[in-house]
Amino acid sequence: MESIPTGIDSIIYFRVMSKPTKVTIQDIARFAGVGVGTVSRVLNGHPNVSPETEANVRKAIEALGYRPVVAAQTLRTRRSNVIGFITDEIATSPHAGQIIRGAQEAAWKGGKILLLVNTQWDPELEQAAVETMIDRQVDGLIYATMYHRPVTPPEIMRQIPSVLLDCFTEDASLPSVVPDEFNGGYEATKLLIERGHQRIGFINNTDPIPAQRLRMKGYCAALESYDLPFDEALVVERKSEPKGGYDGMMVLLDLPDPPSAVFCFNDRMAMGAYDAIRQRGFRIPQDIAVIGFDNQELIAANLYPGLTTMQLPHYEMGIWAVEYLLSMLETSEKDDFKQECSPPQVQLKCPLVLRDSV
DSSP states (O other): OOOOOOSTTHHHHHHHHSOOOOOOHHHHHHHHTSOHHHHHHHHTTOSOSOHHHHHHHHHHHHHHTOOOOHHHHHHHHSOOOEEEEEESSGGGOSSSHHHHHHHHHHHHHTTOEEEEEEOTTOHHHHHHHHHHHHHTTOSEEEEEEEEEEEOOOOGGGGGSOEEEEEEEOTTOOSOEEEEOHHHHHHHHHHHHHHTTOOSEEEEEESSOSHHHHHHHHHHHHHHHHTTOOOOGGGEEEEOSSHHHHHHHHHHHHTSSSOOSEEEESSHHHHHHHHHHHHHTTOOTTTTOEEEEEEOOHHHHTTSSSOOEEEEOOHHHHHHHHHHHHHHHHHHHHHSOOOOOSSOOEEEEOOOEEOOSOO
8 A cells, every 4th residue: 555655745745646625734734744833833923943844834834725714813813914994985086096005015015904995985884894894803994085184083993003094183193194285385386486486376276175275385485485475366276176277377377477387286277277378378388387286197197298296195105004003013912902192193295296397
């Protein structure tokens, strides 16, 4: 009777001769030539295993196609290796998908996966999603919004490590990461000034959101830094859409002394401003320079000339949120989870993307 080989050499025999079956740690131990306890230590990352033995066990795990039972692992380690990601509409937006990409890459690097729910602004769905994720024992939660704004997230989120992404609470009671809107407005205006422009228009949004207020403050601060007077006639507010940009630009062009450059609240408004400038027979950037905000590449990179703009740090915010959450999880492994007394409120820089409109 043929003897069944043991050790790592037996793996080929096992895979060829055996019928497909569920692989157990006993199988791994048998074919790696070690004890079950050793396999368990390797699976749980225990340090008291020699490199040679660990390599042997991992070869057996890979060759046998072993997959640990997640439910059992969760009970043993109190970790599901899943991060809940709740958002209003980022998952269905063509503009903010980099948030998810950054978060997903950082999660995967940290040995986690994202469980994403897009609530479409439905508060009942949002509450139900958070509760379900906590019931399913996600390790932590990221609460993300489509645009930078204050929020009141479900109170139940405070039971586990949670991070706010592109939003914040008024009392700064949860860690958050948002764009540095003020510096973005400052840098956009500064660029135009340093390119020789002294009359700079600003087509702002009408919505009372942090970006509207802070980009305006950045615009004013840059003028002041270069001793340029603020002229309220050079600031107009319209809806943040192409028509708003078009209408706002027309108002600026009708001034007795129109601007030689314009800073638009976002790229959609800049697209409308382009149309108004051309309709009046002016050239970009020879007659009027234009800078936008957001770096919505479907717009900015495809306008002619290409639109210079400030990029929202969506990708970087996604990475920061997950990495900070992972650091919270490491801390909570040592002690029962408690909310931080002074959680960080981080603002990430909006990089300048230079194209040909300035």
